[in-house]
Amino acid sequence: MRQVITASLNGRAYQLEDDAYEVLKAYLGEAATALSGNPDKDEIVADLEQAIADKCDRYLNPHKTVVVRSELARIIEDMGPVDGATPTAAAGPAPTPGASAGAEARPAADGGAPKRLYQISEGAMLSGVCTGIAAYLAVDVVLVRVAFVALAFLTGGAAVLAYLVLMFIVPYASTSEEHAAARGLPFNARALVERAKQKAAEFANSADWHGSGRQWKKEWRRARAEWRHEWRRARAEWRGRHWAPTPPPPPPPPAPAPYAAHVVTGLLLAVLGVVLAVITIGWVLAIISLLTTGAIFGWWLPPGVPWWVGLIVLVVLFNVIAWPLKAARRAAYHPRGGYHGPWVAAWDGLLGLAILFALAWYGYHHVPQLRELFDHVTDAIERTGLMV
Amino acid sequence: MVPFLNKVASEIMNLDQKLSPLRKGLLEFLVLKIVSGTTVYVADILKRLAGTEFATQEGTLYPLLSKLRREGLVDYEWQESEAGPPRKYYRLTSAGQAQLAELDDYWARINKTISELGN
Structure with a gap:
């Protein structure tokens, strides 16, 4: 809307x-x-x-x-x-060089486009501070995030405090004008x-799946509205069945299949979300362990490998693991729309996970170093569990 | 060889830019010519010029008409339209007619000069 x-x-x-x-x-x-x-x-x-x-x-x-x-x-x-040619500039029938094309009427504001720091909620992970800084500096947001995390560790958490302060101070870019200013564009x-x-x-x-952008937008809005409507109806029905003393509203006519599909997809995605969260927590713990002790859960990096290489490996590893889960979660945002549809995307994610586990299993049984790492990680988790 | 080709390419690209002030200067003449026939509405002028080298847009035409009116060359009157609000219909004043005649004459002389220099 x-x-x-x-x-x-x-x-x-x-x-x-x-x-x-x-x-x-x-x-x-x-x-x-x-x-x-x-x-x-x-x-x-x-x-x-x-x-x-x-x-x-x-x-x-x-x-x-x-x-x-x-x-x-x-x-x-x-x-x-x-x-904007002024009346004096174009006097007389002959073309005077002074009064030329309209392009010269460009206002002076073009020269120094205003540039301001805004928070940008599109593509934000938390509040939009990093996306805003990335827009302001005209660099990739990933760089800003990595820099922020690194800074957080280097400053012993002061950067996190700074983030919180920025979150409350820096305004959000809501109009197109502000979005332009956030990037310093005229x-x-x-x-x-x-x-x-x-x-x-x-x-x-x-976009080749629906020709024109307008049509695509319309289609997407329609799909979204339909899905929302279905969800509300189902929720009302469910509530009626469980809590309301009044008889439940009549069961929804046709089209239960897509709804059921949505529920299953939703459940699947919730499970995937939890898995993703667990992996993320493990990842953060691993980074903390690496930075504080120089070892990942007690597993020392091979000699001659500096700590930052370990950090990069951890980041890459996390992205490899998180990718299929994120792909599956993305399906939640495209109920019935998108290029593949939620089912394909969800199964895509599951398949990716299965491959990952197969690889992990293979590594555990056939690569001694990896086995060592796994053992150390489980030990460390057990120890952490005991400490808590 | 390559610098030479670059030069040729930039000359071709520049030609359009070079001719732009010429077209712009002549636009006033052409608008006077169009208005001289009958009383016209801005959309009519745009339509007459569309598809020619002098195709223009409202953003240019309205300021130009306003300038011509200030110079007393054209005038307008409001006329009811079948759909929507009344529209401004432009016509040439006697001063405008005099200037158009002068411009026509001047243009003929320019043409003659150009063709004579060519031979």
């Missing part, structure tokens, strides 16, 4: 999705900047608004009353940059339209 903002275009009300509204606001803001000093500025802006309104009308009908961003981006592209209609076009092109290239 998106928020809708009502905008007045030359005296008539138009409903726009919030991000479409931002594109419009940016375009008209740029127009006003380009026309500053023009005695007919207000009139031209009103004309432009009217032209945009006319173009919006083409996308609207009694069954569709809201203009979305992609439509508005096309409208703005159609309108073109507002020519925010104006043209830049926005450029980025939108680029994204659309990327999407058109990557």
Whole structure:
């Protein structure tokens, strides 16, 4: 569900999705900047608004009353940059070199795009501090996270405190304008339209399962709404059966199969989640053990191997182990959508796990060093258990 | 060889940029010409220019029309439209007609000069 903002275009009300509204606001803001000093500025802006309104009308009908961003981006592209040539610059019939293309009317704001630190919740693991820092520094978020973890150990936990402080101080980027500022990108209609076009092109290239991006979005929304509806109904039914004294509502008509599939998938994913959590805890313990004692649960690194190599091996190992589990969990976010569907993804994850266990079993029985490590790990876990 | 090819490639790319001010300067002339026929609405002007070398957009045309009006070359009147709010219909003023005649004359002379220099 998106928020809708009502905008007045030359005296008539138009409903726009919030991000479409931002594109419009940016375009008209740029127009006003380009026309500053023009005695007919207000009139031209009103004309432009009217032209945009006319173009919006083409996308609207009694069954569709809201203009979305992609439509508005096309409208703005159609309108073109507002020519800010001042009346004196273009006097006379001959082309004067001073009054050249509209590209020169670009506002000065373009030069130094504002750059600010924001928290970004998209792709965040905890709060979005790392994603925000990564956006600010224009580096991969993984690097920031690794640096943060390393810093946490090196500073004896002070970095964690700093993270908590940042979490409360740094604001979240919620509007497109703020997202642009978080990356230090220029925010104006043209830049926005450029980025939108680029994204659309990327999407058109990557998504072959439903043709256009808009259709895909619609399909995805529909699937999500349906799933949510089913879940609510099932929950209501379940509650009725267990707690409510009133008779339970009538059983849901057809389509129980996909729902059951969702429940099983959900259970499967919960189990996988627990496994993933256990592995993660083991991993963190292993890192702590390596950093505090120089050995992994009492298992010494082979001579000549520095501790940081052990750390890298641990990180790689964890990712190898966690990958199938994460793949399976990802399926939870794509009920009935996605490229493979939840079942394939879940089984994919299980299969990965089975392979992993088979490999571990093989290693335990055929590689003495690995066997040693396993034994030490179990010993250490037992000891930790005794201590607790 | 390679620097030479690079130079040729950049010349070709630059040509369009070079001609852009020329087109822009002529746009005013063309708009006056279109308006001189009948009273027109902005969408009509855009339609007439679309598909030509002078294809333009609202973002350029509205400021240009406003400038021409300020110079007293064109004027507009509001007319009711069958759908939507009233629209501005532009027409040429007598000053505009005089200037268009001058421009036509000037253009003819330029053309003559160019073709004579070519031979």
